[in-house]
Amino acid sequence: MSSSTSFRRHQALLQLFSHRQLRDSLSLAPQPSLRIALVAALQAALAVLVALAVARLSPWPQLVGYPALGALAALFGRFAPVEKRMRIVVVCAALLALAVFIPSLASLAGAPPWAMMVVLALIAGGSTLVVSRWQLGGPGAVILVFAAGASLAPVATWGALGGRTLGTVAGGIVACLVCGATDWMRRAELPRIQMPAAAVPSLRAGWMAAGRITAGAGLSAAIAHALGWHHPAWAAIGATAVMQGAHLHITMNRALQRMAGTVVGAVVVGLILAQEPSFWWVAVCVVAFQFVTEIIIGYNYALGQITVTPMALLMTHLASPAASVGMPQERVMDTILGAALGIVFAVVFSSMDDRAHLRKMHQKQ
Numbered sequence: 032m033s034s035s036t037s038f039r040r041h042q043a044l045l046q047l048f049s050h051r052q053l054r055d056s057l058s059l060a061p062q063p064s065l066r067i068a069l070v071a072a073l074q075a076a077l078a079v080l081v082a083l084a085v086a087r088l089s090p091w092p093q094l095v096g097y098p099a100l101g102a103l104a105a106l107f108g109r110f111a112p113v114e115k116r117m118r119i120v121v122v123c124a125a126l127l128a129l130a131v132f133i134p135s136l137a138s139l140a141g142a143p144p145w146a147m148m149v150v151l152a153l154i155a156g157g158s159t160l161v162v163s164r165w166q167l168g169g170p171g172a173v174i175l176v177f178a179a180g181a182s183l184a185p186v187a188t189w190g191a192l193g194g195r196t197l198g199t200v201a202g203g204i205v206a207c208l209v210c211g212a213t214d215w216m217r218r219a220e221l222p223r224i225q226m227p228a229a230a231v232p233s234l235r236a237g238w239m240a241a242g243r244i245t246a247g248a249g250l251s252a253a254i255a256h257a258l259g260w261h262h263p264a265w266a267a268i269g270a271t272a273v274m275q276g277a278h279l280h281i282t283m284n285r286a287l288q289r290m291a292g293t294v295v296g297a298v299v300v301g302l303i304l305a306q307e308p309s310f311w312w313v314a315v316c317v318v319a320f321q322f323v324t325e326i327i328i329g330y331n332y333a334l335g336q337i338t339v340t341p342m343a344l345l346m347t348h349l350a351s352p353a354a355s356v357g358m359p360q361e362r363v364m365d366t367i368l369g370a371a372l373g374i375v376f377a378v379v380f381s382s383m384d385d386r387a388h389l390r391k392m393h394q395k396q
Contacts, residue, residue: 101202180264269369292336
């Protein structure tokens, strides 16, 4: 590495910690369409509600978390044309089921903890490549990593593996049905939205981004596991979410916003769990937080993290109530670890164009 290149990386790091960068991370962005945000929020909340209720009342209530994971396919493609939207939701439902199946299969095969971290990292990188190449849009690979992380718990039988996978498939079917029945509410609004055309990255750029995220997510999870934390997947999720940013300033904004929002969200979920709520109260909270998240996250990523953190932790609580002790505190530590490593990897592996774009952004006043 030449000294000039090293200086540029050092300069980029200083700019990422500037006062202007902090101000940018606190700013509110305009919503492309509040109507579509409301429709997307309704679809996601309704899909999760139906999935939770049906699973709870089924003969397999212990699998309630997996249909809820599958229902998150409703989050994808909110700005896509109605016909294309359904294809995106179906594809994402299948990917969520695959993200549950792969680590579950590795666990059943007897993979040790370090190997499970490798599987999780590969899913993070592979999901990044697939989402970008197939233009599946937001919320991106982070949801698939979330599903994979929720499936790291040991699997002892083929029946358990099948139950997890089929439960996720069932939730994906619910998402497809809900979106299919309600997507007409977006149709009139779509022609009024001027969304920039998403450029498909070259295969080389896609593989490089996937490699960075694989390394960042894997190292984050490995460090969290080595420290004895119970949910190393959360660190991988944090790194993936941060490194999804298309540019360095977006990556830094996401890191700052994710850390700040997670701290507030962890306090909120701690207060909720302290009341020892029943299943149905937790389910109502999950649905409410999901609805609010889809409306406010477009304004500022930190606002979304304030509500998505309780939603994610309450879903974890539903799947495994015994693991709820200490979850809020660990979520904060995992998030900080993942976000910090995400920034480091983004800068270390940044290109000359990435750093030039950052300087240009900071020169604009």
